[in-house]
Amino acid sequence: MQVLNTPTQSTTHLQTQEPFLIFDNLSKVYPTPTGDFVVLDGIDLAINEGEFVCVIGHSGCGKSTLLDMVAGFHQPTNGEVRLQTLPIQAPGPDRMVVFQNYSLLPWLTAYENIYLGVNSVFPKKPEAAKKHIVMEHLEMVGLADVANKKPSALSGGMKQRVCIARALALRPKVLILDEPFGALDPITREELQEELLTIWRDHQITVLMITHDIDEALFLSDRVVMMTNGPAAKIGEIMLVPFARPRDRARMMEDPKFYELRNEALDFLYKRHAHADA
Numbered sequence: 001m002q003v004l005n006t007p008t009q010s011t012t013h014l015q016t017q018e019p020f021l022i023f024d025n026l027s028k029v030y031p032t033p034t035g036d037f038v039v040l041d042g043i044d045l046a047i048n049e050g051e052f053v054c055v056i057g058h059s060g061c062g063k064s065t066l067l068d069m070v071a072g073f074h075q076p077t078n079g080e081v082r083l084q085t086l087p088i089q090a091p092g093p094d095r096m097v098v099f100q101n102y103s104l105l106p107w108l109t110a111y112e113n114i115y116l117g118v119n120s121v122f123p124k125k126p127e128a129a130k131k132h133i134v135m136e137h138l139e140m141v142g143l144a145d146v147a148n149k150k151p152s153a154l155s156g157g158m159k160q161r162v163c164i165a166r167a168l169a170l171r172p173k174v175l176i177l178d179e180p181f182g183a184l185d186p187i188t189r190e191e192l193q194e195e196l197l198t199i200w201r202d203h204q205i206t207v208l209m210i211t212h213d214i215d216e217a218l219f220l221s222d223r224v225v226m227m228t229n230g231p232a233a234k235i236g237e238i239m240l241v242p243f244a245r246p247r248d249r250a251r252m253m254e255d256p257k258f259y260e261l262r263n264e265a266l267d268f269l270y271k272r273h274a275h276a277d278a
């Protein structure tokens with residue numbers, strides 16, 4: 001395992017060319033009735049364009065807060081997040097988020113849920129072009145045949161596919177996934193992991209994903225960012241995931257390196273940074 005983000009390394013990055021997405025000395029404090037609550041403290045991280053990064057850490061350490069600042073839902077208390085050198089100050093279609101709980105509008109069909117975003121981001125496109133974008137993305141997730149169904153008629157996996165299609169239809173630079181497969185059964189979850197990797201490869205998109213599943217993080221990502229416990233959580237370590245792509249799950253699980261990395265992550269979470277409740 002390599003520990004990155006030493007002052008020397010981040011200084012070297014900044015002196016050459018600024019990486020795609022930068023967390024620069026980021027802190028987040030929430031005011032509460034009993035005083036300030038420091039969630040994150042001094043986060044430095046540089047992410048390259050096209051990288052797939054997973055974030056793991058115990059519940060409540062601040063993973064969603066961290067990604068919410070990339071989405072622009074919250075502003076840092078100190079420091080900043082920069083995308084292509086520009087500070088992130090608000091939500092925008094260049095950073096799309098997929099949540100665990102599907103977040104589709106229940107009174108609209110799968111098609112209409114995707115169309116809503118496409119129409120609001122590309123209002124001047126001809127109608128035929130907008131329809132083409134929607135159908136292209138429904139086809140990408142294998143759901144063209146249920147375009148006219150409402151979320152209540154779709155399985156959990158199908159709903160999450162629609163959410164991924166909806167996010168990608170806006171051609172974001174960064175796809176933010178907050179435990180996207182957490183509510184799915186293990187087989188559907190593995191299917192969607194495979195589909196996500198194909199989409200990531202085909203779209204060459206930068207992905208930031210929160211997961212509680214170490215195996216999932218190792219299968220999907222280039223690097224796993226491991227957070228310390230809060231309050232005032234930091235990045236504890238960053239694990240480089242060396243498996244060749246395209247990844248074959250069965251072959252990866254036969255590799256002793258997989259178990260070595262898995263044990264290192266478990267050791268980080270359950271020994272060196274054990275949660276009080278764990």
Ligand SMILES: Nc1ncnc2c1ncn2[C@@H]1O[C@H](COP(=O)(O)OP(=O)(O)OP(=O)(O)O)[C@@H](O)[C@H]1O
Nearest residue numbers: 030031032037039058059060061062063064065066
């Ligand atoms: N608006 C807020 N005001 C005050 N405290 C907040 C607010 N939002 C989040 N918190 C607190 O910040 C901490 C981090 O929350 P966050 O949701 O980022 O953690 P997490 O690591 O994503 O948790 P989980 O894995 O359970 O989703 C928690 O203690 C939470 O209660």
